[in-house]
Amino acid sequence: MCEITIQVSCPYCHSMKVVKNGVKVTGKQNFLCRACGKQFQHTYERTGCRPQVKQLVLGMLVRNSGIRDIEQVTGVHRQTVLKWLNQKAESLQVSPRLKAYTTVQLDEAWTFVKESKKRKRWLFYAYAPETGEVLAWSWGNRSQHTVRRLYKQLEHLKIACFCTDDWPAFTKVLPPERHLVGKAYTKNIEGVNLCLRTRNRRIVRKTACFSKKERNHYNAMKLIFYYRNHHTL
Structure with a gap:
């Protein structure tokens, strides 16, 4: 008679410090990982x-x-x-790593919700080239009100210079003494735009992929921003 021993590891942290922790109502053995504290089963029906x-x-x-x-x-x-x-x-919480930045670039991207491209949802966001992180973003129309909501999220930071394209809404909101205008100053964030489009088809102009609800739309982009900043979920 031979005895087969099955060694169970935690599917979350891969630790071998696993102990039995009761039985589920389905009759399945429940396990507890002493390393990360999470519970799991060895096999699942679904x-x-x-x-x-x-x-x-x-x-x-x-x-x-x-x-x-x-x-x-x-x-x-x-x-x-x-x-x-x-x-x-x-x-998830997306928050800046630093309290002061030399340069922050701002740009906008056109998106839509549902199958009608008339339901535009403009995304304005701020990017810090020195750390490679997205600092903040706001949704709305392509007006100064959306830019102002974005700027309010950055007011607690010490930012030496804002760089944008020549869209008038930026000029109306950002402090002129710290504002540089021109495509030459937004090369980094233009590259980020390309990266975002390859990671999420919702912000590609000619696309058949879209969200039917605003909540799904906004959270999908939040997930992308967090992943870009931290390289993990």
């Missing part, structure tokens, strides 16, 4: 319950995969994918 699958879904969300594409590849229902998207994005 695909969406597996921690590895959820991490895969989140990774695909920041790698230009559509909701239905993710559903097709992973087997997780699209409504669950959207639920995870919103839960994760709303649990």
